Amino acid sequence: MKTSAILTLLPLWIAQLGFGPALSAQNVPVLEQILPNGITLLMVERHDDPSVAGGWVAHVGSANESPGITGIAHLFEHMMFKGTTTIGTTDYKKDLEILAEQERVRDAMRSEESRMRAAWRRGSGGDWQKPENWTPHYRELQKKFQALVLEERKVIVKNEIWKLYQSHGGHGMNAFTMDDMTAYFVGVPANKLELWMWLESERIFHPVFREFYAERDVVFEERRMRYDSTPLGPSVEAFNSLFWQSLPYSWPTIGWPSDIASISKPQADAFHATYYSPQNITLILVGDFDPKQVSALAEKYFGRIPRAKNNPPDLVTTEMIQPAEKRMNAEVSANPQVDILWHTQPFGHKDSYALQILAQLLSSHTGRLYKGLVLGRGVATDVAASQNSQKWAGWFDISGEAAEGHTPEEVEQAIDAELSRLKREPVPPEELQKVKNNFAADQYRQLNSNLSILQNLIWNDGEGDWREINAAQPKLEAVTAGDVLRVANQYFTKENRAVALFTRKPENASTPSKQ
């Protein structure tokens, strides 16, 4: 088999002990190789401790979903831990039979759910997700399905992937899903490299989505924990949907409750076929290994996965240009605060660097917002600013909590005043240098372990280009006061923003008891 390898060999850490901008010359030595089936392999050799951090990125996230299956990218991530044809079961044949039978019952349940939804739309049935509103037929089907779950449990080996990693000293095994990517990672002792190759290639190649419907419930609990049952969760979710009009960042990665409760295993199978093809995956290894050995093992284990005939579809929808400012007023169980979002630019866009510098100028205790709003006017207790550069779009976020005796509107006005100043006056050279010095030091802070280097590469690769791990810093360094002035004027307009004002919901009448 012929390997077309693109090897980018970079020198070891250049730790120049000079002064000034020379320190920005960081280079993480990343080796890149593309296997014949299209899978990308990134390697960083690092012999600091006898371990390897291994991960992979699937270039798919909630932005690739559509109404009805929102949350599927994330639910799918959960399913990737359920095993393979040989891991997770004592009898694969029997397991497959039961899974097929389960789907037949589920099909009947889905028809009944459709009827219950229709009844609910007409106001003649309650929320079908509550057990007391189930039709007798649906109860019957539930029982039937539950019996099949119990039958399958006899041939299931619970969470066997975790057992295998754990008993070989694996640690920190986890995965995450975002708008733009899904990533899986784990740390293993250096001598267990081949175990990683075996397990990860098997679960990409031969995954089996067991316990699908129980896992759907788990994800629903995750949604309740992270969003529904938190003071700001529901309002922030609504605000996000208000901000994005056409781009599929408008729905939450966890999915709408109605969709989580309805996603089917066949939909997950189709999703895997479309998006988990070799040409859509990057493997990343950081640690104590010989790259030649890693390369050979990757070809052996991952090279056997056939390239998909079709590349996954590109996301063609772009965000509409906002015709008018958007505003939201929400009462919440939290201190009064304001959150403002502006549409900016995505990952790698030339303006994204000046916007990052601008965010840092506004942030921290020596930044413009803390000085102006907390120490100066005294209208806020805390403030934050960030530029978020993602694959398909970017946005700028400024938030602040109103100080006692002040309103979120006053915080909003004070933020506007600080932005006006940035639009009028160029940033003084010392202030710009201070911000750049922070970026220069931070680049090293992010790279203190195999796992943190892995995370950094995962992030950059998932958003668009792993090379940004080394390439971003010089671009930040090159930003001028003129650039900052220009982007401030270009993006911070009223028509380009959404504003959320949060006030405290009045308490119900609880009073201190008599002591």
Added chain:
Amino acid sequence: MKPIPLLILLAALAEPFQAAHSAGIPARPEKLSFPPLKFDAPVPDQYRVTLASGPVAYLVPDRERPLVNITVYVRTGKYLEPAGKEGLAELTGWLMTHAGAGANAAAQFEERIAFLGAQLDSAIGDTQGSVSLNLLSKDLDTGLGLLRDVLYAPRFQDDTVALRKQQTLQAMKQRNDDTSAIEDREADYLSQGETFWANRYSTSNSVESITPRDIRDFHFQWFWPSNFVIAVTGDFERNAMVSKLEKVFAGGPPPISADPLVRTGTPPPIPTNLTFAPPGVYLVHKPEVDQGRVSLLLPGIQRGNPDYYAVLIMNHILGGGGFTSHLMNRIRSDEGLAYSVYSRFQPGVYYPGTFTIGFQSKSRTVAFACAIALEETRRMSTQPVNAAELEVAQKGLIEGFPNFFNTREKIAEQFAMDEFTGRHAQDPQFWKNFRANLQAVTPQDVLRVAKKYLTADRFVVLVVGNREDILRGDPTHPVDLKSLFGSFHEWPLRDPMTLQPLTPTN
């Protein structure tokens, strides 16, 4: 040719095709063989230096990146707060690096740190304080000067103190907003007692009464070199760093009191007067959430307890080992009742810790999940674990051992903490023997400690969530939460500013 047979043919071919394609790849990972990996635990004394100026320091050079990281651990803490001044330790800790130091007023001090791209942070927790500096090695001398100013000459200027007090009071208003904050607080009240020092929370009165003078005195009393333990990692040469550190710590602040006790400031022992609540369910009503947060609590153990290794393994199997644990398998994987499910059996350093099982489930399935947690706890203390799961737990902790030390920062900080907490003096071979001690644990040991500590009839169960839905339960899995753990108590929310119990409302 007809398309349908073709498909069948392809499907039939798929298996041998894969097998041929996967030459040399076994069907199961047990067939793989791995080269041996020898890992020796790092030895503390290799890094340990007693500075002439007093503190013990652990120095772990790391020339990979041009950064230096220094953490100073300080023997102080919330337990030393005078009555009525609750919140003093936390305020002092934060203000040390934010309210001016040495020749610099607050704003100027923060500008200097920011211009270096450095991070200088300080905090005082329950039983220790810390000041940490992280910066580029080229700026080390400047940074060490600023660190010395923070340790010995913080200014605590009035306007910053006033601002921080106001921020603290405002944050206090959010004490009942998030159910997890309520759960954390009430779990401590129930497992340690309302009068235990760690549960003497700040109130609006206590914070308002704190003066800049209180803060200065509290700082002055404890920030002496004899109370410091230091961890240093990064881009330096050991001997050069030792002489730099001597300069930082030599000579304390000018004495403000003639009382030698105040000047030396050796902290008194940490009080250990814990009280555990009577068994039963304690339900805090939080009507607006649709998920209940649950903590099942039992008295735990203290460091040095000979049962430690068996307890560690037992907890790993019950709920500490993530996806291989009984609780995770039953409550999450089988029934889909929770996203996060765990048990925690962390031994306390100065007083016994609390054994906790925690999860969150939709209101209607809280009782069902509680019943499973109870059942699994009882199973643990009545049936021996099987050899296979014991092996997974042991190997997980033993093979994963290098992970405790996989960065230089972890090495320095672990050893500095061992020095600080006295483990280095009491049990210097702790890490060297750690794996052998785990390996020696038998199924009988696990059963013995489970019987001894998992006393399910003593469970104190804290539930925070919507009372009506939680008590209504799930019709497909009916469980009576009110009788499941003996007694049932409605447990009041507290006024966020005074922490006085509120009258429950409907």
